[in-house]
Amino acid sequence: MAKKVKYYFDTESLAYRKIKPKLSKKVGYVALFLLSSGLFGFLCFVALLNTSYLETPKDRLQAREIETMKLRYAILNKKIEEVEVVLAEVEDRDNSIYRAYFNTSPIPAEQRKAGFGGVNRYKELEGFDNSELVINTSKRVDIVSKQLAIQSKSLDEILKLAKDKNKLLAAIPAIQPVKNEQLKRMASGFGYRSDPFTKARKMHQGMDFTAPTGTPIFATGDGVVKRADNTVSGYGNHIVIQHGYGYETLYGHLSKYKCRPGQRVKRGDIIGYVGSTGRSEAPHLHYEVHKDGKPVNPINFYYGNISAAEYIVISKMANQENQSLD
Structure with missing residues (x-):
């Protein structure tokens, strides 16, 4: 389709002449076209960045790091489970053997396994994609750490009782008062x-x-x-x-x-x-x-x-x- 040509009537020469567009106007049209094209391209690029169709090297690196983090947390939780099993056995021996042998009261289960009430200790970990995983693991680590501290203190007490065992045995009223x-x-x-x-x-x-x-x-x-x-x-x-x-x-x-x-x-x-x-x-x-x-x-x-x-x-x-x- 041929480009439309515009004319105007020249009253001096009494003839029609072509209207020639100014160069500045042509430049403006070109600049406007280029600007709009660039803006449209940028918006399309941003949209692609937020889809799975376009993945940058940085995105791939972050994805690998996240998967590695999840794997490490899974390994950590497995180790926590193993520690919990061993700690439960130590606590059972502590209550039913050591403390019974030295005639001292066992530590109640509710005291050993008490959580952390009151203030939210994990508020700074909230709001992320993997917050639940991180918070649950942190809670387990804190509870096990508390149980270990209680058990350590208990074993210190048992050690002291063991050192005092001879005194204890001598103090117990173990004979008849009359022959x-x-x-x-x-x-x-x-x-x-x-x-x-x-x-x-x-x-x-x-x-x-x-x-x-x-x-x-x-x-x-x-x-x-x-x-x-x-x-x-x-x-x-x-x-x-x-x-x-x-x-x-x-x-x-x-x-x-x-x-x-x-x-x-x-x-x-x-x-x-x-x-x-x-x-x-x-x-x-x-x-x-x-x-x-x-x-x-x-x-x-x-x-x-x-x-x-x-x-x-x-x-x-x-x-x-x-x-x-x-």
């Missing part, structure tokens, strides 16, 4: 018994050993004499020894003392003599063992100086619901 050959009989054991004065059935918190007045009484474990007096109603002249590790022993109805408050005694030391002072029906020793402030059955602690056969005999006598002597 077998000096006993007339084991009169009454731990549990509900008939009161000798009121005949009512009530809890007897210790064991009664009948023996002649003046029979030696022995400290059943290492410790410090807390009291040696008759100020507590019912016990008459009595002695209380603090052994440490939560253990305390009481010796009641003595005829006289062979120790004083504040004195350190060893297992087997003579601390006093059998009598019938206080609320007592006949010469005997009333003996109690307390652990963490609560009375426990003394018969469970006589492994230091009696045989298995003797233990069976004493156990049968102690379990008879007879009348106590105090």
